[in-house]
Amino acid sequence: MAEAIAAPGLIGKSSARSTAERREAHSGWMLSLPALVLLFMFILLPVAAVILMSFTDYELGYTGFKWVGVENYADLFTNRTFKRSLWNTTVYTAIVAPVSIFMALGLAMLIESEGIGRSFFRTAYFLPVASLLVAMATVWQYLFHPTIGPVNALLRLVDIEGPNWLGASGYVLYGLSIIGVWQSVGFNLVLFLAGLTAIPRELYAAAHVDGARSSWDRFRLVTWPMLGPTTLFVTTISIINAVKVFETVKTLTEGGPNKASEVLLFTIYQEGFVYLRVGYASAMTVVFLLILVILMFLQYRIQDRQVHYS
């Protein structure tokens, strides 16, 4: 108000209220400035740089670079390693995501309806999520060892000669998928358990009264639709995490044998940080980023179609 009196010509425009507004905007800027600067430095700028570099032939260690247009991209689609890598990632995702989702959903419903040992089971299945994957991958390497590994020793008990899970090109993706499922079920399970607990009990009561006789009827009428948002989220996360598989491959197979376990991030890592072909690796990174964008876009689309539940 003091300002308004001092400058009568500006009354209205610089009333006390708009001074307060300006101060609020100023604090807003100040408080978010550090985050903004870092966001630019470590996310926006690097993403822009990756896109730009993907049009160059830049290699680390060399001083200059030249623009090559879409040549890197054209190369990618004739590059057998990259195609193999995309295919392997797809197969791995196609196994790990659905299996870990449905296993988690089934287990969550069993645990939810079972009174005993709820928290014990939750802990047991969740433990792999909290464990260091590189370390547990090493344990799995031992478990999967073709001669001294317990898995094949068990199979031998029932007279099956187990394969070389991580060493045979026909099996390595399945071996890695088993580890992938083992590692991600617990996370999905915890989310499904939370989703199940959030379903109002009265809906099940209503379903009983409305004539839903079998538990399958009640699942179709109440559980499945009510879990919709959780399932959508779990699906997106599971797919993205499967696409990002790296630790187990790097630790156990290095993409082998014979590129049978080349996956997207491992190929990018090799190209960019081992062979130091930054421009080429950038083009791969852009493809990787596009896959993530498409997945997120699909999630938003599906989410939008579901009308808000009360």
Add this chain to the structure above:
Amino acid sequence: MNANTFTLGRALRLFIVSFGALIFLAPYVFMISTAGKAQSDIFSSSLNLIPQNLSYVANFTKALTRVSMTTLLWNGVVVCALIFVIQVVIAIPCAYAMAKLKFRAARVMMVLVMLGLLVPIHATALPIYVAFDRAALLNSYFALVAPFTISVFGIFLFLQFFRAMPDDLIHAARLDGMSEIGIIARVIVPNAWPAITAFAIFSVVAHWNDLYWPLIVISNQSYATPPLGLLYFRAAEAGDDYGALMAATLIITFPLVAAFLLAQKRFVEGITMTGLKG
């Protein structure tokens, strides 16, 4: 009501769930068992869970001498702590401003945050690596920590949490004469502990376990984080000395698993909260 199906259905249910749990826990059982086995033992009887002649001491000595485990664990703790503290210090004021203050950039920032959620370290690693290489910043705590100082996910999580806080709380604090920083320190943070713990769990689990970025920026063993160190150890052991290898994995897995077992409830709450809102 279902007195007859009660026992059978329930027994089946318990069996499935227990059998699954057994399979999920088996790797841990074998890890502990093998860490105590001598080389000969491992080759002769892989299904025997109890070691014939206990070699825990020998295996653990090997694991502790080949690679400096204490350095690894210490590096892990330092890196995770630095990352978490800086993330929170940067993200909370920003989230508060976006949730509770009116300023024009807030909407644009919301878009940036949503875009940022999409971008993992794997996508930004190349240019950051090139820049750090040019600036001779590789092989340092700085290189390990810097790219993670900004957590868009943290901003998003706190934003959701702060939006649910009543505006009147902040108005009252302003009437009491607090500055915006004072409001954050004395009103927002004390009320945001559930979100902060949830985020802490998310952040520490992610960065303790991360292999990709340390693998890229660290080539000097003295800055290695636990996953990277274990990779070195494996390379050094090369062969099939699974006894020592399991001892090493046991040492490295233990801290986070112990933390999880001690604070399970918080872990699960944290994952549920960050999971469902993320």
Add this chain to the structure above:
Amino acid sequence: MSKLSLRNIHKAFGGNQILKGVSLDADENEFIALVGPSGCGKSTLLRILAGLESADGGEIVVGDRDLSPVPAADRNIAMVFQSYALYPHLTAAQNIAVPLVMRNLTRAQRLPLVGPLVPSQRKAIATIKREVRDMAVSLKIDHLMDRKPGQMSGGQRQRVALGRAMVRRPSVFLMDEPLSNLDANLRVHARGEIVELHRRAGVPTIYVTHDQAEALSMADRVAVMIGGALLQLASPQVIYDDPQHIEVAKFIGQPRINLFASQVAEDGMVAMGNTRLRPAETLTAGTPVTIGIRPEFVAVSRNSQHGLPAHIDRVEFLGSEIILYCRLDAVGENVIAKLSPSEGAGLAAGMPVRLQFDADRLFVFAEDGRRLPSLPVNADVALETAHG
């Protein structure tokens, strides 16, 4: 049609007796309100009736069929839930259709994709659609049929919930506090509608509520349940004017009934001020009893010489009536009186007054809460002076 009987229903949760042998009969057109404080077991009784929980003992008979072993889905008992329990992912029309779909379509006909291939599925679905439509029209919600519960107001959701319950013509109708989530205005309006719907449906209805005004205004008979036992089942008027138990008298009536501890005198009478009552049964002198009188039967006067001297603590003006909070000078007990505005004109806090109790309206309760039928005896001068 059908008549509903509950016989000696028992239920305990972990050694905690929730229902202590409840018996109740409802005629085919009867609307019974089951009222009681929260935790009295009324909701449990309703859930047992619906088949959502099983009783430890007792019988549920509808018509002449014992329903105790029948699962909820096969009982043909409809229920309206407190939260309405509408399926949030289905539209209003789909919600109302659920009971019909579950009952009238076979499992094969219900399957997605495969269902339409099953013969007669289209005809069955057309019938269901028509019935849903008719129900919506009769509830005046036909314009809401494509909305989901999240897009409806509380009152609209409540109607959809009613539609879902009524559409399949149940043999018994249960309602669990269906109005408690509505705002005050809507609630009063909805009372009349539910009663009207009940008349049309013509089946026994059990309506659970903790709101005595709802119970008294809607029901043919009111069942008062306290502590797992059914204390009285009677018409609203009888429940109010002639409570058979002290807990019933305490629970029903606003403001609450005045209660005074007393004991049986040497001559077997019970005295209250200048009024003496003779219990129907002979009681030994000194037996503790409780005397009750409703606030509207306490007369207040400023200049009368009769009645018990008291002071006014507080006056509450409620528009159509005035509530006086008084304190008896002799024993310091609180008495609440309800007056018309004209009777209460000029009264203010701190004033000395005289209170007189309507002798015909005094209740006497035994120590165990049972009502002791008693008749007033003409005033005794000696006693009056002794007390005054």
